[in-house]
Amino acid sequence: MRFWILFSALVTAMTATAQFTQAPLPYSYSALEPYIDSQTMEIHYTKHHAGYISNLNKAVKGTPAEGLSLTALFSRMGEFPDVIRNNAGGHYNHDLFWSVLSPEKSDPSPELLSAVSSAFGNLDSLKKRMNEAGAKRFGSGWAWLSVDPNGKLVVSSTPNQDNPLMSVAEVKGIPVLGIDVWEHAYYLRYQNKRGDYLAAIWNVINWKEVSRRYAEALKK
Amino acid sequence: MAVTLPALPYAKNALAPHISEETLDFHHGKHHNAYVTNLNNLIKDSDLDSADLETIIKSVAGDPSKAGHFNNAAQVWNHTFYWNSMKPNGGGKPAGDLLKKIEADFGSYEEFAAQFKTAATTQFGSGWAWLVLEGGKLKVTKTGNADLPMVHGQKAILTIDVWEHAYYVDFRNRRPDYIATFLDHLVNWDFAAANLG
Incomplete structure (x- = not known):
């Protein structure tokens, strides 16, 4: 393990490639219209998300955080400065966010649907709980659906770029769906009407991916 | 008695083209x-x-x-x-006693402006950057979300809103451009001087 860390650090230093990179957006900027506008998607992906990655690479360089995975960083969040918390969260959260959105309609798996029913009653109640969590988050942050340490689905919200994987999170779990409620996620189309954005986003949720993440989370 | 919304101290188009x-x-x-x-x-x-x-x-x-x-x-x-904290045709360097106080406490106006830009840029998420008076000295601070100087034993002299809704329509993600515009074209130094007393 120790050798591997040293080896990774050496390789990183020798090749000088950035540790964290941005995956391609799985659809075009305009794919989620009219629910999420093309300009918002472009700025969100190329400026906000890319900015977190670039700042994260700079922040970890030459520090004890260098070479650690995002999940390793999150589990030891208290040991690192805020610049790592903010940018590591910003990278992970946006990466997850792009993956749980899609222009293609899909349905939750039977397993996910059954877990949603036992935790919240039905899918509409889950949406209502998520929308409330997002609407009540004062300032910038996220609404989450996660699998908690007991394997149960739970809705929560976090401030800024925190997430349920972080050791500092109030409600911990493995996120399977995250909704960005920073104003930059919706202001160009919805302005002050965060509720309208939250109501609209359910039209472009990638339930196939949320279901895949749910199955993965149960294995852990 | 209820709290009321004060009217804007200028017309809605008075800060254009800087703030629309x-x-x-x-x-x-x-x-x-x-x-x-x-x-x-x-x-x-x-x-x-x-x-x-x-x-x-x-x-x-x-x-x-x-x-x-x-x-x-x-x-x-x-x-x-x-x-x-803003007015049409505002911004730039203040004058008079306020300038002297800024120079005494920061070294120079430029040093104040640099600290103010850093605070406003680095306030992560939603919040505010401030020029405040604390223990008789001017200093720059930043606060998250709704937090404000009066609950930290400080007197507010000047502020900039760095919630994204304050600048996203006009500047998109470019918060540093909004902050520079605020300092160069919008600051109401008369208001700041009156707060200094």
């Missing part, structure tokens, strides 16, 4: 107004109903069960203070 009429329309007419409405709903029929804004803020600060009261009351105060 569209931004002020939403920011004052929707955001600021919503804080007033939410606060009045929260204090209705309570002993805070007849209190002034500053009394409300100070009496609920630090009480987690009154976070809604604090957030809305402080945001009413912050926005009114922010509107007054």
Whole structure:
């Protein structure tokens, strides 16, 4: 393990490639219209998300955080400065966010649907709980659906770029769906009407991916 | 007695092209107004109903069960203070006693401006950057969400709103450009000087 860390650090230093990179957006900027506008998607992906990655690479360089995975960083969040918390969260959260959105309609798996029913009653109640969590988050942050340490689905919200994987999170779990409620996620189309954005986003949720993440989370 | 939304101290298009009429329309007419409405709903029929804004803020600060009261009351105060911190054809270097005080406490106006830009740029998420008076000295601070100097033993002299709704329509993600524009074209130094007393 120790050798591997040293080896990774050496390789990183020798090749000088950035540790964290941005995956391609799985659809075009305009794919989620009219629910999420093309300009918002472009700025969100190329400026906000890319900015977190670039700042994260700079922040970890030459520090004890260098070479650690995002999940390793999150589990030891208290040991690192805020610049790592903010940018590591910003990278992970946006990466997850792009993956749980899609222009293609899909349905939750039977397993996910059954877990949603036992935790919240039905899918509409889950949406209502998520929308409330997002609407009540004062300032910038996220609404989450996660699998908690007991394997149960739970809705929560976090401030800024925190997430349920972080050791500092109030409600911990493995996120399977995250909704960005920073104003930059919706202001160009919805302005002050965060509720309208939250109501609209359910039209472009990638339930196939949320279901895949749910199955993965149960294995852990 | 309820808390009321003060009128903007200038026309909605008065800060254009730096801050657009569209931004002020939403920011004052929707955001600021919503804080007033939410606060009045929260204090209705309570002993805070007849209190002034500053009394409300100070009496609920630090009480987690009154976070809604604090957030809305402080945001009413912050926005009114922010509107007054700007004026058409403002910005640039102040003059007179305020300049002397800035030079005495920061070394130079340029040093103040650099610290103010850093604070406003690095306030992560939603919040505010401030010029405050603390223990007789001017200093630059930043606060998250609705937090404000009066609950930290400081007197506010000047502020900039760095919630994304303050600049997203006009500047998109370019918060540093908005902050530079605020300092170069919008600061109401007369208001700051009056706060210095």
